[in-house]
Amino acid sequence: xxxxxxxxxxxxxxxxxxxxxxxxxxxxxxxxxxxxxxxxxxxxxxxxxxxxxxxxxxxxxxxxxxxxxxxxxxxxxxxxxxxxxxxxxxxxxxxxxxxxxxxxxxxxxxxxxxxxxxxxxxxxxxxxxxxxxxxxxxxxxxxxxxxxxxxxxxxxxxxxxxxxxxxxxxxxxxxxxxxxxxxxxxxxxxxxxxxxxxxxxxxxxxxxxxxxxxxxxxxxxxxxxxxxxxxxxxxxxxxxxxxxxxxxxxxxxxxxxxxxxxxxxxxxxxxxxxxxxxxxxxxxxxxxxxxxxxxxxxxxxxxxxxxxxxxxxxxxxxxxxxxxxxxxxxxxxxxxxxxxxxxxxxxxxxxxxxxxxxxxxxxxxxxxxxxxxxxxxxxxxxxxxxxxxxxxxxxxxxxxxxxxxxxxxxxxxxxxxxxx
Numbered sequence: 001x002x003x004x005x006x007x008x009x010x011x012x013x014x015x016x017x018x019x020x021x022x023x024x025x026x027x028x029x030x031x032x033x034x035x036x037x038x039x040x041x042x043x044x045x046x047x048x049x050x051x052x053x054x055x056x057x058x059x060x061x062x063x064x065x066x067x068x069x070x071x072x073x074x075x076x077x078x079x080x081x082x083x084x085x086x087x088x089x090x091x092x093x094x095x096x097x098x099x100x101x102x103x104x105x106x107x108x109x110x111x112x113x114x115x116x117x118x119x120x121x122x123x124x125x126x127x128x129x130x131x132x133x134x135x136x137x138x139x140x141x142x143x144x145x146x147x148x149x150x151x152x153x154x155x156x157x158x159x160x161x162x163x164x165x166x167x168x169x170x171x172x173x174x175x176x177x178x179x180x181x182x183x184x185x186x187x188x189x190x191x192x193x194x195x196x197x198x199x200x201x202x203x204x205x206x207x208x209x210x211x212x213x214x215x216x217x218x219x220x221x222x223x224x225x226x227x228x229x230x231x232x233x234x235x236x237x238x239x240x241x242x243x244x245x246x247x248x249x250x251x252x253x254x255x256x257x258x259x260x261x262x263x264x265x266x267x268x269x270x271x272x273x274x275x276x277x278x279x280x281x282x283x284x285x286x287x288x289x290x291x292x293x294x295x296x297x298x299x300x301x302x303x304x305x306x307x308x309x310x311x312x313x314x315x316x317x318x319x320x321x322x323x324x325x326x327x328x329x330x331x332x333x334x335x336x337x338x339x340x341x342x343x344x345x346x347x348x349x350x351x352x353x354x355x356x357x358x359x360x361x362x363x364x365x366x367x368x369x370x371x372x373x374x375x376x377x378x379x380x381x382x383x384x385x386x387x388x389x390x391x392x393x394x395x396x397x398x399x400x401x402x403x404x405x406x407x408x409x410x411x412x413x414x415x416x417x418x419x420x
Contacts, residue, residue, distance in 0.1 A: 034162050035064045038180045039109050042134040054266025056134040060345060065139075065338045070105070070161040070183060072168040079103060084172060089115055089133075090258065093176060094186065102186040105163065107179055108138050110258070135264065135283075139337045141182055141257040143349070144227060146333040150324050153220045154188035154240055154253040160338070187238075188253045194238035200250050201304070208380040208402055208413050209247030212239075217252045217305045218317045221298070222364055224254075225291070226325065226356045228284030231259040232298040246411075252305075260284075261349060286355035291367045303376045308414050314368045318361050325357050377414060384413065395419045 043062035050058070072079050076097040085092040089110040095103040112129045113121050120126065141158050148155035163169075165177035187194055195203070203210045224232050238253040264273050264283025273281040279293025288294055295302065330353050334346040356363075379386070383403040390396055400414035 037064045105181040137261040140260040142336045156184040158182040158184040197234040212250045227260045229260045
């Protein structure tokens with residue numbers, strides 16, 4: 001048994017090492033556009049390779065797509081580079097136009113090398129992880145805006161572009177030239193700036209007059225369920241600050257849609273997505289196999305920002321999504337992808353989203369019950385009082401009030417009834 005396993009391992013490693021090909025194939029169409037395949041090497045693999053590691057979206061990564069040539073000196077009246085950014089896999093450039101509005105270029109192709117321990121970055125492990133970028137849909141982010149807009153969720157409006165070599169890139173020329181990017185506004189509204197999650201938590205801690213629109217957070221999270229976006233940790237959100245008669249109200253702005261429609265194919269990835277290993281990688285399908293595992297990356301976020309919502313609140317948001325995200329809207333959204341990409345994957349994506357929308361009540365309420373087993377009820381640095389009321393029917397109501405200077409109750413900050 002061990003000998004057979006070793007043979008398979010050697011075969012897999014050989015496949016990985018032999019299939020590192022050139023990364024870009026492009027054909028000039030005109031001064032304003034090119035036809036380019038983002039990463040054709042993902043599709044230049046053997047049947048054995050796809051058996052073990054999945055077909056994934058290899059064909060989409062290898063399909064030449066006509067896209068706009070991005071001219072830094074002409075776009076939006078001219079853009080200057082403010083800084084280089086990005087996470088463990090994505091490279092980005094933060095830009096500013098003449099009016100002061102900020103924009104972002106983010107690579108579609110990923111380099112997961114920095115996400116690996118340093119001693120593995122020059123090994124076959126990097127090759128394996130790089131290959132699995134093919135499980136991400138390279139054009140998936142284009143589908144999200146019509147869905148978010150219909151639900152009233154702040155969102156970016158990304159465009160797929162090609163950034164050629166240019167003197168305007170300056171010191172960033174080597175790292176950023178001749179690649180495909182998502183180009184989008186950095187802020188979703190006319191607001192001058194948004195806050196990150198850490199800053200919002202500080203504001204909530206400082207003053208109980210500051211609040212988060214938890215119903216809108218829930219609506220955004222349920223959209224994540226439908227589009228299969230499993231990577232919704234705290235850093236994947238910005239927050240739009242609105243002032244009202246009470247204090248500051250924060251609206252969620254989901255960003256970085258790199259993992260929407262993430263698929264899971266092949267023997268090894270499917271084993272890796274089992275409940276006892278990494279179920280968040282279960283993949284975008286007509287059903288959600290394990291809603292708790294799917295939401296693993298959001299485990300802290302959801303407990304921080306959904307704790308004040310009741311079962312009836314969840315039912316209300318489920319109804320909103322199921323009524324708003326019609327078949328027609330979903331089909332329209334997938335048509336935002338380039339025509340030849342839509343022809344290859346649009347119908348399947350729409351079918352799966354419609355199926356997940358139809359199952360939303362069942363799956364979302366499973367997750368509600370899971371979160372309700374342990375609920376975080378945070379106080380602030382201001383004067384408050386908690387009240388816990390045990391009722392004859394066995395339910396428990398927890399209330400949190402703001403206190404006046406004379407120690408009398410002021411505004412109700414939190415109230416929820418639990419049924420053990």
